[in-house]
Amino acid sequence: MNIPIFELERVQSLFENTVDYNLTESGFHPYTLNELLDKQQIDTLTNTVLGYGQTNGSIPLRKRISALYNGANEENVLVTNGSSEANFIACHTLLEKGDEVVMMVPNYMQIWGIAEEMGCIPKAFQLLEENNWKPDLEQLKKLVTSKTKMIALCNPNNPTGYTLTKEEMKEIITIAKSVDAWVYCDEVYRGAALDGNVRQSFMGMYDKVMVNGGLSKAYALPGLRLGWLVGPEKIIADTWAYHDYTSITAGIMSHYIGEIALQPAKRLEILNRNRTMLNENLKAVKEWLNQYGDLFEYTAPQSGGMLFIKYNLEINSTELAEWLRKEKSVFILAGDCYGMDYHFRIGIGERKDYILAGLERIKQALKERFDI
Numbered sequence: 252m253n254i255p256i257f258e259l260e261r262v263q264s265l266f267e268n269t270v271d272y273n274l275t276e277s278g279f280h281p282y283t284l285n286e287l288l289d290k291q292q293i294d295t296l297t298n299t300v301l302g303y304g305q306t307n308g309s310i311p312l313r314k315r316i317s318a319l320y321n322g323a324n325e326e327n328v329l330v331t332n333g334s335s336e337a338n339f340i341a342c343h344t345l346l347e348k349g350d351e352v353v354m355m356v357p358n359y360m361q362i363w364g365i366a367e368e369m370g371c372i373p374k375a376f377q378l379l380e381e382n383n384w385k386p387d388l389e390q391l392k393k394l395v396t397s398k399t400k401m402i403a404l405c406n407p408n409n410p411t412g413y414t415l416t417k418e419e420m421k422e423i424i425t426i427a428k429s430v431d432a433w434v435y436c437d438e439v440y441r442g443a444a445l446d447g448n449v450r451q452s453f454m455g456m457y458d459k460v461m462v463n464g465g466l467s468k469a470y471a472l473p474g475l476r477l478g479w480l481v482g483p484e485k486i487i488a489d490t491w492a493y494h495d496y497t498s499i500t501a502g503i504m505s506h507y508i509g510e511i512a513l514q515p516a517k518r519l520e521i522l523n524r525n526r527t528m529l530n531e532n533l534k535a536v537k538e539w540l541n542q543y544g545d546l547f548e549y550t551a552p553q554s555g556g557m558l559f560i561k562y563n564l565e566i567n568s569t570e571l572a573e574w575l576r577k578e579k580s581v582f583i584l585a586g587d588c589y590g591m592d593y594h595f596r597i598g599i600g601e602r603k604d605y606i607l608a609g610l611e612r613i614k615q616a617l618k619e620r621f622d623i
């Protein structure tokens with residue numbers, strides 16, 4: 252096998268369904284169909300003809316998606332199975348063996364792994380922890396070369412929740428233009444800002460921009476497996492050619508439900524529900540962490556359903572996560588998955604009671620092993 256193991260996804264896939272408290276989720280507590288749809292919509296859904304549908308995405312759904320981006324129309328959109336398929340297709344469309352990819356880290360490491368598998372050369376530029384996770388754009392400037400084909404971003408960022416300012420976005424575009432590189436931004440957490448302001452997309456800032464999006468995170472609908480790519484019309488046509496090889500199409504029922512979730516009023520309702528949860532949970536989790544004084548250090552996220560925490564204990568992060576899972580059946584994501592030991596990630600988009608019950612297990616464990 253010529254592809255590196257995607258540790259972050261693998262470890263979650265192995266254990267997330269085997270524990271009492273899974274605190275590794277980065278999205279929000281998912282909707283049921285009954286919560287999301289009214290009776291008439293459920294009736295329409297159950298009468299859906301289970302065909303393939305339009306394989307690059309139904310026109311009404313692509314129209315709804317394109318409405319989220321300035322200057323885009325349905326020809327700028329490819330509908331995919333989750334934003335993970337969007338990432339896979341984007342890399343295969345834009346990159347070739349030997350290309351350099353300069354990627355923001357810490358990050359969801361899917362693109363790093365795909366780049367390695369394709370024989371590209373991934374390089375990292377840092378979000379600086381000591382600077383509240385602001386990006387080191389001087390480092391980015393130094394890293395790009397004439398071989399840089401793509402600057403790969405995740406904004407809002409997984410795992411830090413850092414959200415780029417407009418100035419930082421503009422500067423990144425300037426750097427990309429200086430070497431004629433693509434800017435590819437994973438924007439799956441767009442819409443999940445704690446202050447409720449949906450941030451600007453990179454789409455439209457330069458002619459070599461492609462972004463992804465999807466319903467798994469900010470919209471709390473991961474089970475639909477609905478994602479998308481948005482980019483220049485000609486390249487989106489090329490991505491469709493790859494999509495024919497990967498999965499042909501996203502499911503027809505997901506198309507229908509996705510179109511409802513993205514109706515302007517429904518979309519706002521969903522984003523508001525999630526933002527309220529996020530703010531309440533963040534407050535509760537901060538209180539829990541702060542009771543330990545200097546033990547935990549963190550910068551609160553601006554967006555997204557997770558908190559990335561540094562801990563001051565002499566135990567490796569994978570060991571910490573495994574011990575908590577085995578001893579207390581509570582699952583956190585080790586910083587090692589991001590190449591950052593002495594950190595862990597917990598989800599803060601779940602139901603508050605569930606998160607607090609999981610944290611209570613961690614409290615017991617810390618008392619038993621470290622007497623704190």
Ligand SMILES: Cc1ncc(COP(=O)(O)O)c(C=O)c1O
Binds near residue numbers: 336409439467473478
């Ligand atoms: C940054 C980022 N991109 C993509 C994905 C994949 O999500 P999905 O395929 O469910 O849209 C995830 C999942 O955690 C993620 O955090």
